[in-house]
Amino acid sequence: MKAKNMLVISILIILLLGIGIGIGIANTEVNVGANSQKFSKSDLKELYCKYKVTENDIKFAKGELPHYLTGTILDGNVRVIVSETGAPPEGFKKGEHYDVVIGVDEMFAIIDEACERFIEKYGVDPGNPKLDAVDGVPLPKEEVKKLVKSRKFDSGDAEPSVGILGGPLEGPHAIDGNLYAHVFIAKDTRHKPRELVTGDTSAALSRFETQFGVNMVWYWYFGYWNAGDISPASSCMNALGDLAEDEAWVVDAENDIVIGWLHDMDHNGMAFLDGFYAVCSDTARGVDWSHDSIVQHEVSHLFNAPDHGRAGPNCIMTEWYAYWGKEVWCASCEATVNENIWGGEID
Ligand SMILES: [Zn+2]
Ligand SMILES: [Zn+2]
Structure with a gap:
């Protein structure tokens, strides 16, 4: 084979490969229940632009930002019980059943403050994030609502019914109200x-x-x-x-x-x-x-x-x-x- 032909074939192969990869990343398919919906890269870009989605919004949806409670007493490193009265449940002993017990008001104060700091730093509100990662693809919540409304997305993943397990013999019920x-x-x-x-x-x-x-x-x-x-x-x-x-x-x-x-x-x-x-x-x-x-x-x-x-x-x-x-x-x-x-x- 002549060198010139080899070159043409090589260029063709490179071109074809390029197109293949291009197609591979151009379309994102989202499967929700029985339905699937395709989004091209430019569709997503357009949506993000329309709803003023930032890089941090996307990172948050993908779990790539630090946790908003990091550094607070509620970050999971200490056993904390929160109760309405600020007292532990009856019979619970410090050191054995819990390390710290606080009241509900204190918990909400800690969470609110952590949230504020997080919003200041990243511009994302953990109480009201802009995106819903549907089948792994971060989509603006407003857009998801439209897709559910038009039945292009299912309104949930039907979960199987699960039989009784754990606890005493009868199902839960009130005792003394x-x-x-x-x-x-x-x-x-x-x-x-x-x-x-x-x-x-x-x-x-x-x-x-x-x-x-x-x-x-x-x-x-x-x-x-x-x-x-x-x-x-x-x-x-x-x-x-x-x-x-x-x-x-x-x-x-x-x-x-x-x-x-x-x-x-x-x-x-x-x-x-x-x-x-x-x-x-x-x-x-x-x-x-x-x-x-x-x-x-x-x-x-x-x-x-x-x-x-x-x-x-x-x-x-x-x-x-x-x-x-x-x-x-x-x-x-x-x-x-x-x-x-x-x-x-x-x-
Ligand atoms: Zn259910
Ligand atoms: Zn019902």
């Missing part, structure tokens, strides 16, 4: 929630008080739950088992429920039906639900409310309404939750 919610914030770097979850959790738990007249007492646990040993790391199912294994020590009565908060999981949350354990994730593989909706949905499972699937009645147990942040229960779920909360009391 009280329910205790123990909320564990995962402490390992992979699973520590990077968005704010505390205020939303309180708001969701309060809804059970308002709707069902039960007295909910909740405690926060920072620096306890290490979810680092679950595999695959994004599995809600395995996280649920891990939570039940690691933190069963707080369940000593049928009015104790346990909620675990995680980061970047395969679902928004998961719970044992009529069980004592639920997990919630600040961001999910599919579209993200607001954090209060996740808590309300998962805790309802603990009182035996079933999933209605993607479409169904106007109810927190229907994915569509959970995504849009409806705070309501349908008549049937309301009756089910009520019956299960008070079941142990009636007899």
